[in-house]
Amino acid sequence: MAACPSLDQLRDRLGPHRVLVAGEEQVDLATALDLLADHGLVHVLSEGGPHLLSDLLAADLLDELCLTWTPLVVGGPAPRTTRTDDWFAPVRHARPRHLLHADGTLLGRWALDRLTP
Structure with missing residues:
Protein backbone atom coordinates (compact mmCIF):
# COMPACT_ATOMS: atom_id res chain seq x y z
CA MET A 1 0.00 0.00 0.00
CA LEU A 45 -12.09 11.48 4.72
CA SER A 46 -15.69 12.69 4.86
CA GLU A 47 -17.18 14.43 7.87
CA GLY A 48 -20.32 15.77 6.24
CA GLY A 49 -23.04 14.58 8.59
CA PRO A 50 -25.84 12.01 8.41
CA HIS A 51 -27.24 13.05 5.00
CA LEU A 52 -23.88 12.91 3.23
CA LEU A 53 -23.04 9.65 5.00
CA SER A 54 -26.36 8.19 3.83
CA ASP A 55 -25.70 9.30 0.24
CA LEU A 56 -22.21 7.78 0.27
CA LEU A 57 -23.56 4.49 1.66
CA ALA A 58 -26.44 4.35 -0.80
CA ALA A 59 -24.02 4.90 -3.71
CA ASP A 60 -21.67 2.17 -2.35
CA LEU A 61 -18.81 4.70 -2.08
CA LEU A 62 -17.84 4.10 1.55
CA ASP A 63 -15.37 1.44 2.61
CA GLU A 64 -14.75 2.48 6.24
CA LEU A 65 -16.77 4.03 9.03
CA CYS A 66 -15.44 5.58 12.23
CA LEU A 67 -17.85 5.88 15.17
CA THR A 68 -17.41 7.21 18.70
CA TRP A 69 -19.60 6.17 21.62
CA THR A 70 -19.68 8.07 24.91
CA PRO A 71 -21.10 6.75 28.19
CA LEU A 72 -24.15 9.02 28.39
CA VAL A 73 -27.79 7.97 28.45
CA VAL A 74 -29.83 10.99 27.40
CA GLY A 75 -33.04 9.73 25.71
CA GLY A 76 -34.97 12.10 23.47
CA PRO A 77 -35.36 12.27 19.70
CA ALA A 78 -31.66 11.97 18.84
CA PRO A 79 -30.95 11.46 15.11
CA ARG A 80 -29.26 8.33 13.82
CA THR A 81 -25.80 8.22 12.31
CA THR A 82 -27.49 8.15 8.90
CA ARG A 83 -30.59 10.01 7.71
CA THR A 84 -32.79 8.18 5.20
CA ASP A 85 -36.49 7.61 4.64
CA ASP A 86 -36.04 3.86 4.23
CA TRP A 87 -33.78 1.11 5.54
CA PHE A 88 -30.69 0.33 3.47
CA ALA A 89 -31.34 -2.69 1.27
CA PRO A 90 -29.28 -4.70 1.25
CA VAL A 91 -27.81 -3.93 4.66
CA ARG A 92 -24.09 -3.15 4.88
CA HIS A 93 -22.00 -5.56 6.94
CA ALA A 94 -19.16 -4.10 9.02
CA ARG A 95 -16.06 -5.70 10.53
CA PRO A 96 -14.03 -4.08 13.31
CA ARG A 97 -10.59 -2.82 12.32
CA HIS A 98 -9.78 -0.94 15.52
CA LEU A 99 -11.61 -0.59 18.81
CA LEU A 100 -10.07 1.73 21.38
CA HIS A 101 -11.30 2.55 24.86
CA ALA A 102 -10.32 5.62 26.89
CA ASP A 103 -12.08 7.03 29.96
CA GLY A 104 -15.35 5.31 29.10
CA THR A 105 -15.34 6.44 25.46
CA LEU A 106 -15.18 3.79 22.75
CA LEU A 107 -13.64 4.70 19.39
CA GLY A 108 -14.39 2.30 16.56
CA ARG A 109 -13.07 2.00 13.03
CA TRP A 110 -15.11 -0.41 10.91
CA ALA A 111 -14.46 -1.90 7.46
CA LEU A 112 -17.64 -1.97 5.38
CA ASP A 113 -18.31 -4.69 2.84
CA ARG A 114 -18.89 -3.21 -0.61
CA LEU A 115 -22.06 -4.05 -2.47
CA THR A 116 -20.20 -4.32 -5.76
CA PRO A 117 -17.07 -6.48 -6.17
Whole structure:
Protein backbone atom coordinates (compact mmCIF):
# COMPACT_ATOMS: atom_id res chain seq x y z
CA MET A 1 0.00 0.00 0.00
CA ALA A 2 1.44 3.39 -0.99
CA ALA A 3 2.05 6.06 1.62
CA CYS A 4 -0.32 9.01 1.73
CA PRO A 5 1.15 12.15 0.14
CA SER A 6 2.20 15.05 2.35
CA LEU A 7 0.28 18.32 2.39
CA ASP A 8 3.03 19.95 0.31
CA GLN A 9 2.82 17.14 -2.25
CA LEU A 10 -0.97 17.60 -2.44
CA ARG A 11 -0.58 21.37 -2.98
CA ASP A 12 1.95 20.68 -5.75
CA ARG A 13 -0.47 18.28 -7.46
CA LEU A 14 -3.58 20.44 -7.22
CA GLY A 15 -2.19 23.97 -7.12
CA PRO A 16 -3.61 26.66 -4.84
CA HIS A 17 -6.67 27.56 -6.95
CA ARG A 18 -7.82 24.34 -8.63
CA VAL A 19 -11.58 23.78 -8.72
CA LEU A 20 -12.99 20.38 -9.61
CA VAL A 21 -16.61 20.36 -10.83
CA ALA A 22 -18.66 17.21 -10.22
CA GLY A 23 -22.25 17.86 -11.21
CA GLU A 24 -24.42 20.70 -12.44
CA GLU A 25 -27.15 21.17 -9.81
CA GLN A 26 -25.72 19.04 -7.02
CA VAL A 27 -22.52 17.15 -6.37
CA ASP A 28 -22.26 13.77 -8.07
CA LEU A 29 -20.35 11.91 -5.36
CA ALA A 30 -18.96 9.16 -7.61
CA THR A 31 -17.71 11.73 -10.12
CA ALA A 32 -16.20 13.84 -7.31
CA LEU A 33 -14.27 10.86 -5.96
CA ASP A 34 -13.14 9.90 -9.47
CA LEU A 35 -11.88 13.45 -10.10
CA LEU A 36 -9.98 13.45 -6.83
CA ALA A 37 -8.47 10.03 -7.64
CA ASP A 38 -7.39 11.36 -11.06
CA HIS A 39 -5.29 13.87 -9.11
CA GLY A 40 -3.76 11.20 -6.86
CA LEU A 41 -6.15 11.77 -3.95
CA VAL A 42 -7.36 8.23 -3.37
CA HIS A 43 -7.89 8.44 0.41
CA VAL A 44 -10.81 10.75 1.22
CA LEU A 45 -12.09 11.48 4.72
CA SER A 46 -15.69 12.69 4.86
CA GLU A 47 -17.18 14.43 7.87
CA GLY A 48 -20.32 15.77 6.24
CA GLY A 49 -23.04 14.58 8.59
CA PRO A 50 -25.84 12.01 8.41
CA HIS A 51 -27.24 13.05 5.00
CA LEU A 52 -23.88 12.91 3.23
CA LEU A 53 -23.04 9.65 5.00
CA SER A 54 -26.36 8.19 3.83
CA ASP A 55 -25.70 9.30 0.24
CA LEU A 56 -22.21 7.78 0.27
CA LEU A 57 -23.56 4.49 1.66
CA ALA A 58 -26.44 4.35 -0.80
CA ALA A 59 -24.02 4.90 -3.71
CA ASP A 60 -21.67 2.17 -2.35
CA LEU A 61 -18.81 4.70 -2.08
CA LEU A 62 -17.84 4.10 1.55
CA ASP A 63 -15.37 1.44 2.61
CA GLU A 64 -14.75 2.48 6.24
CA LEU A 65 -16.77 4.03 9.03
CA CYS A 66 -15.44 5.58 12.23
CA LEU A 67 -17.85 5.88 15.17
CA THR A 68 -17.41 7.21 18.70
CA TRP A 69 -19.60 6.17 21.62
CA THR A 70 -19.68 8.07 24.91
CA PRO A 71 -21.10 6.75 28.19
CA LEU A 72 -24.15 9.02 28.39
CA VAL A 73 -27.79 7.97 28.45
CA VAL A 74 -29.83 10.99 27.40
CA GLY A 75 -33.04 9.73 25.71
CA GLY A 76 -34.97 12.10 23.47
CA PRO A 77 -35.36 12.27 19.70
CA ALA A 78 -31.66 11.97 18.84
CA PRO A 79 -30.95 11.46 15.11
CA ARG A 80 -29.26 8.33 13.82
CA THR A 81 -25.80 8.22 12.31
CA THR A 82 -27.49 8.15 8.90
CA ARG A 83 -30.59 10.01 7.71
CA THR A 84 -32.79 8.18 5.20
CA ASP A 85 -36.49 7.61 4.64
CA ASP A 86 -36.04 3.86 4.23
CA TRP A 87 -33.78 1.11 5.54
CA PHE A 88 -30.69 0.33 3.47
CA ALA A 89 -31.34 -2.69 1.27
CA PRO A 90 -29.28 -4.70 1.25
CA VAL A 91 -27.81 -3.93 4.66
CA ARG A 92 -24.09 -3.15 4.88
CA HIS A 93 -22.00 -5.56 6.94
CA ALA A 94 -19.16 -4.10 9.02
CA ARG A 95 -16.06 -5.70 10.53
CA PRO A 96 -14.03 -4.08 13.31
CA ARG A 97 -10.59 -2.82 12.32
CA HIS A 98 -9.78 -0.94 15.52
CA LEU A 99 -11.61 -0.59 18.81
CA LEU A 100 -10.07 1.73 21.38
CA HIS A 101 -11.30 2.55 24.86
CA ALA A 102 -10.32 5.62 26.89
CA ASP A 103 -12.08 7.03 29.96
CA GLY A 104 -15.35 5.31 29.10
CA THR A 105 -15.34 6.44 25.46
CA LEU A 106 -15.18 3.79 22.75
CA LEU A 107 -13.64 4.70 19.39
CA GLY A 108 -14.39 2.30 16.56
CA ARG A 109 -13.07 2.00 13.03
CA TRP A 110 -15.11 -0.41 10.91
CA ALA A 111 -14.46 -1.90 7.46
CA LEU A 112 -17.64 -1.97 5.38
CA ASP A 113 -18.31 -4.69 2.84
CA ARG A 114 -18.89 -3.21 -0.61
CA LEU A 115 -22.06 -4.05 -2.47
CA THR A 116 -20.20 -4.32 -5.76
CA PRO A 117 -17.07 -6.48 -6.17
